[in-house]
Amino acid sequence: MIQAKAELQSALAAAVAQLAPDTALVPQFESPKQAAHGDLAITAAMQLAKPMRANPRAVAEQLIALLNQQPAFQRWVSALEIAGPGFINLRLAPAAKQAVVAEVLAAPEQFGRQPANGKKLMVEFVSANPTGPLHVGHARQGALGDSLCHLFQTQGFDVTREFYYNDAGVQIATLAHSTQLRIKGFKPGDDCWPTDPDNPESKKFYNGEYIADIAADFLAKKTVKADDREFTASGDPEDLDSIRQFAVAYLRHEQDLDLQAFGVKFDSYYLETSLYSSGRVDDTVARLQAAGVTYEQDGALWLRSTDYGDDKDRVMRKSDGSYTYFVPDVAYHVAKFERGFTKAINCQGTDHHGTIARVRAGLQAVGAGIPQGYPDYVLNTMVRVMRDGAEVKIGKRAGGYITLRDLIEWTSRDAVRFFLISRKADTEFTFDIDLALKQNDENPVFYVQYAHARISKVLRDWVGEHGGDLATLPQADLSLLTAPSEAALMLKLAEYPQMLTGAAADLAPHDVAFYLRDLASAFHSYYAAERFFVDGNAALTQARLALLAATRQVLRNALALLGVSAPESM
DSSP states (O other), X not given: OHHHHHHHHHHHHHHHHHHOTTOOOOOOEEOXXXXXXXXXXXXXXXXXXXXXXXXXXXXXXXXXHHHTTSHHHHHHEEEEEEETTTEEEEEEOHHHHHHHHHHHHHSGGGTTOOOOOSOEEEEEOOOOOSSSOOBHHHHHHHHHHHHHHHHHHHTTOEEEEEEEEOSSSHHHHHHHHHHHHHHTTOOTTSTTTTOOTTOTTGGGOOOSHHHHHHHHHHHTTOEEEOXXXXXXXXOOTTOHHHHHHHHHHHHHHHHHHXXXXXXXXXXXXXXXXXXXXXXXXXXXXXXXXXXXXXXEETTEEEEOGGGGTOSSOEEEEOTTSOBOTHHHHHHHXXXXXXXXXXXXXXXXXXXXXXXXXHHHHHHHHTXXXXXXXXXXXXXXXXXXXXXXXXXXXXXXXXXXXXXXXXXXXXXXXXXXXHHHHSSOTTSOEEEEHHHHHOOSTXXXXXXXXXXXXXXXXXXXXXXXXXXXXXXXXXXXXXXXXXXXXXXXXXXXXXXXXXXXXXXXXXXXXXXXXXXXXXXXXXXXXXXXXXXXXXXXXXXXXXXXXXXXXXXXXXHHHHHHHTTOOOOSOO
């Protein structure tokens, strides 16, 4: 059906060009809102009516006449009908729908994937400073970012996953002081804990029990190793720099364990401090000054960001000589572009919304040839966690919030990955622990995985009890697949490649979760409607099992994009 749709698309474009030679319209097929209206819909007649100064239904009649002359429509279409104000509903010939089964079985894991396009994409996500365990917000970013990477890989991009963090900012100083107090035997609640004259952020000391764990290992002079760093503790309670470096390495190691449990692995790590030590921040500021887009006022250096769509100009360098936090962000994204990443996506919390305009303004102003709208942003809201009908707000380990590892331990990695990707990133989301543990069709991940396991069981039975051979399925007579439930399932399989392309273009990995539920629903309906082992009709049995094998393959492919397993049995 993929080939059929491609041929029909070309034929539709040719017919529109013949009907309206001067039009710039690129006609597309749409999916009817109701299955009874047909398999595909064409809206071109309504779009052409105004420039042609004609009634939409009259335009539709002319377009149908031209379409019926196209060989692709003669081969793949059984009927064209005008509906409503000028819709053209198209009913595919059975052979067009049946072809998708062979296409899936011929491609397996590559079905729906596009060839390499030579473009480099960086997806930056999670990017948590090493000050504590990863929380549920980081979990949502992890699910979103990793799924986006998988999606763009299906579209031919060379994808890099990057983790960006700061190892020497105010938060890290707070971490070091918190750990030092624990090393000296103090704990949250002691008189000394909330006050530290050397640290203006003293009221934000870290109180979780993980700080006591860091302190104990520091005193034991242990060595900790993370993916991007390794450090051995000095064991000296007065050695604040050693405490800082050990705590950072310790928590980066903990983050690695969290991410490993979540099935996420990064290709590279980037330190905010390197932007200063390498001179990139100073160089970026100098380039902006040379471009004439800055000015001095009240002892501060300002960027004329309003010239680039921001709502007000922004301070770059404060009167005390320190840079505001968006300046290293601009330097970092200049570095991304200069590293060859012509497309970049950042997955961050909604609290970063205010930085988007100023970062993009800085990138336009710096004069590095960076395109407008660079980088793309996917902003996610925080996650509420419910258990036994009540909100859970505190996890034992972190001492103040629910961690990624808490969610995994309470449910499963599959449930966490699927649930956190099942809504648009910027919508509020409630993670229901009780729902994630249910083994029925109320639980979406169980519903989808059960479809895969159910098909696997049927195919195992065919091989083990009926002497079938899976290798023969690509040779099945697919013309026998004529039942309504079969047609519905094949249409859903055929949507997969276009769904992938659309989900990547819209930065919408939740579309994959929606598709999986629809595909599972189509399969479960088929399972209820038809028998797969048809007595006395080996050809029909083989054809139906070929459809099941194709469905299982697409379920597996789509689940893999979300980092969710495809169990053979449940």
